[in-house]
Amino acid sequence: MFGTLKEIVQKKGYLYLFIKLAAFLLLAFFFDRAIGGIFQKFYHSQTSGWEYRTKYSIEDTKADILIFGASRAQQQYNPVYFEERMQQTCYNVGRDGEPVLYYYAVLKAILSRHLPKIIILDIENGVFKESESSYDRISILLPFYKSHPEMRSIIDFRSPYEKLKLQSNIYPYNSMLLKIVKGNIKSGNKEKVDMNGYLPLLRSLNEPVRTVDLSKPYNLDSNKLNCYKAFVNDCKTANIKLYIVNSPYYFNSIGKDISMEIAKDIAYKNSIDFIDFSKDDFFLKSPQLFDDTVHVNMAGAKIFSNKMIDSIQSKQ
Amino acid sequence: MLFNSFHFVFFFVIVTTVYFLLPYNKRWLLLLASSCYFYMAFVPIYILILGFTIVVDYFAGILIEKSTGKRRRLYLIISLVANIGILCIFKYYNFINTNFSFLLHGFGLSNPIPYLSILLPIGLSFHTFQAMSYTIEVYRGKLPAERHFGIYALYVMFYPQLVAGPIERPQNLLHQFREKHSFDGDRVFEGIKIMIWGLFKKLVVADRLGIYVDNAYSHLHQQDGMTFIMATIFFSFQIYCDFSGYSDMAIGAAKVMGFNLMTNFKRPLFAKSTGEFWKRWHISLSTWFKDYLYFPLGGNRGSVARTYINLMIVFVISGLWHGANWTYIIWGAINGAYLVFAIITKKYREKMGALIGLNKVPRLNLFIQIVVTFILISLSRVFFRARSVEDAVTVFEKMLTFKGSIFNDGTAIIIYCFLAMFMLLIVEFKREFYMGSFSFSHNKNFWVRTSYYSILVLLIILVGVFDGGQFIYFQF
Known part of the structure; x- marks a missing residue:
C-alpha cells in the first residue's frame, strides 16, 4: 500500500500530501477525543479545589443565598453565618481574580436550572476597567462551553476563534491537568461542600491606613458593563432579591472610581440596594481584621458577614 | 500578525x-x-x-x-x-x-x-x-x-x-x-513538522516559563535570591525557545513553499564553551557581525591585543543591536569579555584539566563544560532581561545571598515549567548526542512519525500558553 502511495508522491504531490495530512488529522482527532474524554470524566469527578468549586457553582448548588464576585467575595463572605442567622442555605460562588464576565456567565448557568432567593454581588473598584487578562481568566469556563449553551455568548468574547478552538475536546482543559489531578486526589475532604465556597485568609495587617486616589481615569470595557447590566436585569426579571455591595477596604479613598459610580447609578435606576462598606469607619480603624488592604481575614469575614446580614435584615 | x-x-x-x-x-x-x-x-x-x-x-x-x-x-x-x-x-x-x-x-x-x-x-x-x-x-x-x-x-x-x-x-x-x-508533498509535510516543533517551543516552553520570569522581574523588590536563581535559569530556556521557536516556524513556513532559510540555532544549550555558544546561537546574526564587522576590523589577523579589542567592539555593538539600553551594552560587553577571558586562559584551563584528571573522564568533562557555559551565559542574561542596570544589580545582589524561599504562585506553574524544560531537553539531548539512533520524529514508520506529531500538537493544546505575549525578539 505504501509503495503505491510513494508512486502517488512521484506523480501527484497534492494527493500524497492530502493523504498524509488526512492521516495526521485522523490521528490527532482520535487522540483528541480519547484524551479529551478522559479529562472530561476526571474534571467532573473532582471533590475539592478551584475547578471543583466552579463546577459545583455552575452545575450543583441549590442554595437560597448566593454570593457572587471575585476574591473579595470569596474571601470575605462566610456562608456559615448567613445560614445560621437567615435560616437559609448559602453558597459562595465567588472566584479569585475573575471579572464580571465570569459572574454573569455563572449566573446564567445557575438560573437555567435553579432560582435562588437572594443574590449578593460584591464588586470592587475598577470592575469595568478594560483589561486583556480578564478574557484570559474566563478560560476556566471552557469545560462548560459544550454542555452549557447559555454561557457561550460570554465565552465567545475571548476571541473570534474561540468556537474553532473549542472543536478540540482537549482545549477546554488547557493548563488544568494538575488541578484536575489534585481535585481528584483529595477525595477524603469531609468539609461541607468545600466550606460552602468560602476561603478564609489568615494573616493580619499591622500598618497605618494609607490614602488612595481613585479618580485616575481608565478605559471602560463595554462587555463588562453590559454583563453587569444584564446581571441586574436577569435578577430583576427572575424576581431575585439582589444586593450589590462594595465591601470594606483598608485605605482612605479620595476621588471617585468611575466604575463604582456607574455601578451605583445602574443599581439605583433599577431600584437595587447598593450597600457601601468602602468607607466604613470600624474597618478603617481595624487593621487586625485585614489580610491585605483589600481583603479582610477570617476574623474580619466573621464581622463583615454579620454586618452584611444586619444590613439585609434591616432592608427586608 | x-x-x-x-x-x-x-x-x-x-x-x-x-x-x-x-x-x-x-x-x-x-x-x-x-x-x-x-x-x-x-x-x-x-x-x-x-x-x-x-x-x-x-x-x-x-x-x-x-x-x-x-x-x-x-x-x-x-x-x-x-x-x-x-x-x-x-x-x-x-x-x-x-x-x-x-x-x-x-x-x-x-x-x-x-x-x-x-x-x-x-x-x-x-x-x-x-x-x-x-x-x-x-x-x-x-x-x-x-x-x-x-x-x-x-x-x-x-x-x-x-x-x-x-x-x-x-x-x-x-x-x-x-x-x-x-509542489513536493514530503517537503510540505517536513515544513509543517518544523513549524509544529517551533510552536511547541514557543507555547509550551517559552510562554510557560515566561509567566514565572515576568512575575519575578515585575516584583523585583518583593522576591528573594532563590527566586532569581530560578528565574535566571528559566529565562535562559525561555529566550532560547521563544527565539528559536520563531526561527523554526519561519524556516518551516518557508520550506513549505520550497525556500531554504539558513539554520539559526544549533542546540546552544549544549555548547561546551562561550565561543562555541556563539556558533550555535542566533547564527545568522553572529555570522553577520563576523563577516561585516569583525573581519573588516581585522579579525584575529593583527596583534593579540587587537583581536581582543575587535571582539569587544563586535560584542558591544551586538548588544546595542538588541536594544537601546545600557543593559544590552553591558550584556554584550560581558559576553565579549567571556571570549577574551577564554582565549587568555585556554592553556591554563587545559593544564588544570589534565592535572586534576578531568581529561580522563570525557563525559564528566563534557558535562562540566556544558553546565559552566550555561551558567555563564545565563548570568549575563540577567542584564538582558532586566529593565535597567539598577534592576540587574539588584537581581545579582539578591542571587548572591542564596536566601529566601522560591516564589511560588501555585505549584502547578513550577511543575509545568519543569515539565516543559524536561520535554525540551529530552528532544534536544537526543538530537545532539544520539542523532542516528531510534527516533519518533524521523521514524521510518509513517504511523509512528505521524502519531508523534499528532501527540505534539495535542500537548501544545493541552499545556501550551495561548494567552502569552508576542515574541521577545520582535522588539529588536
Missing part, C-alpha cells in the same frame, strides 16, 4: 495554496503582496520605512555595480547611512538623547533637544541588517545587483523571516525567488 495566532494560520494556508496554484513567474508578486499585508498587520504606517530603505538600497545596489573607485564607495556609504540612520532615529534617538541630557546635567546644563514619541517599528534591526548585507555584498563584487525591483523588495520583506530573522544573505535567498519550486 504573530506566528502563534489563528490569524497567521488562515493567512499561511491561503497564501500557500494560492502560491502553488499560480504560475512560477507570478509567485513573487503574491509573496510580496502577502509580505506587505503581514507587516502592515502590526503597524501599517511603518511599511513606509521599509519602502524607503528598499528604494534606497535597490538603486544603491545598481549604482554601486555601475561605478568604480570613490563613487562606488560613496554609494555604499549612502546606503549604509540611510539604513543606520533609520535605526538611529527610530531605535537609538531617545537613548542617545537621554545620555546626552545626563552628560549636560553633569555640567549643570539642560538639554534643549526634544524627545521623540515614536514606536519602534517591529523587526527593524532584522530587515535593516538584511538590507545592508545586500549592498555590502554588491560592493564587494560577490553579487550582481538585483535589477528586478519586486524581487529585491521581496528579499527584504519575505514574510517568514521579515520581523525576527533569520537574517538572510542575498547569495542564499535572492536566487530562490527565481527558482521553480514545484
Whole structure:
C-alpha cells in the first residue's frame, strides 16, 4: 500500500500530501477525543479545589443565598453565618481574580436550572476597567462551553476563534491537568461542600491606613458593563432579591472610581440596594481584621458577614 | 500578525495554496503582496520605512555595480547611512538623547533637544541588517545587483523571516525567488513538522516559563535570591525557545513553499564553551557581525591585543543591536569579555584539566563544560532581561545571598515549567548526542512519525500558553 502511495508522491504531490495530512488529522482527532474524554470524566469527578468549586457553582448548588464576585467575595463572605442567622442555605460562588464576565456567565448557568432567593454581588473598584487578562481568566469556563449553551455568548468574547478552538475536546482543559489531578486526589475532604465556597485568609495587617486616589481615569470595557447590566436585569426579571455591595477596604479613598459610580447609578435606576462598606469607619480603624488592604481575614469575614446580614435584615 | 495566532494560520494556508496554484513567474508578486499585508498587520504606517530603505538600497545596489573607485564607495556609504540612520532615529534617538541630557546635567546644563514619541517599528534591526548585507555584498563584487525591483523588495520583506530573522544573505535567498519550486508533498509535510516543533517551543516552553520570569522581574523588590536563581535559569530556556521557536516556524513556513532559510540555532544549550555558544546561537546574526564587522576590523589577523579589542567592539555593538539600553551594552560587553577571558586562559584551563584528571573522564568533562557555559551565559542574561542596570544589580545582589524561599504562585506553574524544560531537553539531548539512533520524529514508520506529531500538537493544546505575549525578539 505504501509503495503505491510513494508512486502517488512521484506523480501527484497534492494527493500524497492530502493523504498524509488526512492521516495526521485522523490521528490527532482520535487522540483528541480519547484524551479529551478522559479529562472530561476526571474534571467532573473532582471533590475539592478551584475547578471543583466552579463546577459545583455552575452545575450543583441549590442554595437560597448566593454570593457572587471575585476574591473579595470569596474571601470575605462566610456562608456559615448567613445560614445560621437567615435560616437559609448559602453558597459562595465567588472566584479569585475573575471579572464580571465570569459572574454573569455563572449566573446564567445557575438560573437555567435553579432560582435562588437572594443574590449578593460584591464588586470592587475598577470592575469595568478594560483589561486583556480578564478574557484570559474566563478560560476556566471552557469545560462548560459544550454542555452549557447559555454561557457561550460570554465565552465567545475571548476571541473570534474561540468556537474553532473549542472543536478540540482537549482545549477546554488547557493548563488544568494538575488541578484536575489534585481535585481528584483529595477525595477524603469531609468539609461541607468545600466550606460552602468560602476561603478564609489568615494573616493580619499591622500598618497605618494609607490614602488612595481613585479618580485616575481608565478605559471602560463595554462587555463588562453590559454583563453587569444584564446581571441586574436577569435578577430583576427572575424576581431575585439582589444586593450589590462594595465591601470594606483598608485605605482612605479620595476621588471617585468611575466604575463604582456607574455601578451605583445602574443599581439605583433599577431600584437595587447598593450597600457601601468602602468607607466604613470600624474597618478603617481595624487593621487586625485585614489580610491585605483589600481583603479582610477570617476574623474580619466573621464581622463583615454579620454586618452584611444586619444590613439585609434591616432592608427586608 | 504573530506566528502563534489563528490569524497567521488562515493567512499561511491561503497564501500557500494560492502560491502553488499560480504560475512560477507570478509567485513573487503574491509573496510580496502577502509580505506587505503581514507587516502592515502590526503597524501599517511603518511599511513606509521599509519602502524607503528598499528604494534606497535597490538603486544603491545598481549604482554601486555601475561605478568604480570613490563613487562606488560613496554609494555604499549612502546606503549604509540611510539604513543606520533609520535605526538611529527610530531605535537609538531617545537613548542617545537621554545620555546626552545626563552628560549636560553633569555640567549643570539642560538639554534643549526634544524627545521623540515614536514606536519602534517591529523587526527593524532584522530587515535593516538584511538590507545592508545586500549592498555590502554588491560592493564587494560577490553579487550582481538585483535589477528586478519586486524581487529585491521581496528579499527584504519575505514574510517568514521579515520581523525576527533569520537574517538572510542575498547569495542564499535572492536566487530562490527565481527558482521553480514545484509542489513536493514530503517537503510540505517536513515544513509543517518544523513549524509544529517551533510552536511547541514557543507555547509550551517559552510562554510557560515566561509567566514565572515576568512575575519575578515585575516584583523585583518583593522576591528573594532563590527566586532569581530560578528565574535566571528559566529565562535562559525561555529566550532560547521563544527565539528559536520563531526561527523554526519561519524556516518551516518557508520550506513549505520550497525556500531554504539558513539554520539559526544549533542546540546552544549544549555548547561546551562561550565561543562555541556563539556558533550555535542566533547564527545568522553572529555570522553577520563576523563577516561585516569583525573581519573588516581585522579579525584575529593583527596583534593579540587587537583581536581582543575587535571582539569587544563586535560584542558591544551586538548588544546595542538588541536594544537601546545600557543593559544590552553591558550584556554584550560581558559576553565579549567571556571570549577574551577564554582565549587568555585556554592553556591554563587545559593544564588544570589534565592535572586534576578531568581529561580522563570525557563525559564528566563534557558535562562540566556544558553546565559552566550555561551558567555563564545565563548570568549575563540577567542584564538582558532586566529593565535597567539598577534592576540587574539588584537581581545579582539578591542571587548572591542564596536566601529566601522560591516564589511560588501555585505549584502547578513550577511543575509545568519543569515539565516543559524536561520535554525540551529530552528532544534536544537526543538530537545532539544520539542523532542516528531510534527516533519518533524521523521514524521510518509513517504511523509512528505521524502519531508523534499528532501527540505534539495535542500537548501544545493541552499545556501550551495561548494567552502569552508576542515574541521577545520582535522588539529588536
